[in-house]
């Protein structure tokens with residue numbers, strides 16, 4: 318297609334390291350598209366990663382994630398810290414297209430050299446971030462952004478993948494969520510390191526905050542005991558106590574407190590040894606993801622679509638059980654690899 | 663993974679409504695494109711910088727205020743300053759027919775007047791991505 322896409326990954330990686338924003342932007346596209354040049358750049362740059370504090374911002378659609386992220390990025394800029402932002406919005410399952418609107422709320426950041434914002438479509442990945450979000454964050458880390466903010470799609474209980482990328486997860490909710498709390502405690506609340514009730518300019522914000530507090534402490538609707546009979550577990554002195562904060566992105570209130578909580582969490586991670594534990598978790602998730610990707614590539618390369626169809630048809634016609642059919646496909650896959658390597662396997 | 667066409671839709675200048683821009687943005691999404699929408703009152707540097715960071719193939723400007731002859735050259739200049747010469751620019755909105763030729767001379771790839779069928783915009787973008795300017 319477009320000729321400007323045929324680019325040299327190693328050269329782009331070098332240019333991006335030297336501060337060339339266009340090179341960085343192109344690399345982000347290359348990794349997003351799974352292009353070979355993107356893979357080359359990723360391995361070139363990998364030794365420089367591991368420096369950034371990666372902060373995930375998740376929560377219900379419309380809770381104010383982008384607006385809050387805008388304020389938060391400003392707060393980091395005030396202290397001279399350069400900030401990168403990856404904002405994920407959903408891909409339409411019907412057209413494969415996407416309307417990426419998070420930038421709309423970040424307009425005040427655009428005229429600042431110390432900020433780099435990238436919108437990303439989820440491209441069918443179900444976990445609240447895109448499949449390539451890991452890779453994008455790695456690039457931004459490697460070129461020297463010390464703080465990276467990742468905004469997920471408006472998330473429900475199962476969309477917890479941001480915890481595989483971020484060191485600190487901020488869960489943003491807004492007043493009036495009512496029943497959503499039930500769904501929240503199942504997933505998102507368990508990955509949250511900091512909980513924020515945004516839109517504190519609205520009168521019902523405190524009530525939402527109290528509700529969240531009772532869920533966190535295993536109160537009447539908490540997950541520590543049915544019906545709230547069980548007392549809250551004793552607090553471990555070394556454990557991180559998840560703070561619940563009130564903010565208003567609109568009136569710019571509570572932002573300094575949120576930034577302080579994020580920095581405190583970073584300190585806690587280092588002091589408690591949890592930083593290393595999270596890095597290990599992320600590494601595991603990364604390797605698993607790549608193993609799956611490599612396996613998918615093998616499937617595409619070695620199993621022709623007709624073979625797939627016949628296998629699926631056999632199961633649908635109840636001629637063979639799915640597990641047995643999959644086993645056969647695996648054998649064929651291995652044989653095909655072996656054949657193509659001239660028996661060296 | 664396949665690559666998607668990325669488009670930035672922006673509204674420079676001071677005119678206050680963006681219905682048309684949103685209609686185009688949605689139509690492009692429905693045609694399978696990834697559309698970055700940046701909202702009202704964008705300055706030329708904001709637009710060019712967003713186009714750079716988002717690595718878009720195409721930028722679309724919606725201008726209803728009549729200020730296109732002043733705004734478009736400034737956007738083009740900011741894009742060139744950032745090395746975005748290969749990013750196609752199209753303009754939509756209320757553009758008098760007499761201004762179309764001068765705009766194209768400046769470097770605008772296409773101009774869409776009021777009542778444009780969004781299919782034409784989709785077709786134009788697909789072509790622009792397949793055949794970048796020399």
Ligand SMILES: Nc1nc2c(ncn2[C@@H]2O[C@H](COP(=O)(O)OP(=O)(O)OP(=O)(O)O)[C@@H](O)[C@H]2O)c(=O)[nH]1
Nearest residue numbers: 378379380381382383384422471515516565566567
């Ligand atoms: N009253 C009030 N409104 C707010 C506040 N923060 C954001 N909003 C409004 O809430 C709406 C959604 O804000 P966004 O920042 O786009 O929310 P989001 O969570 O990023 O939304 P998605 O990315 O679509 O899930 C917008 O109309 C904002 O203006 C706040 O503190 N108070």
Ligand SMILES: [Mg+2]
Nearest residue numbers: 382383419468
């Ligand atoms: Mg948002």
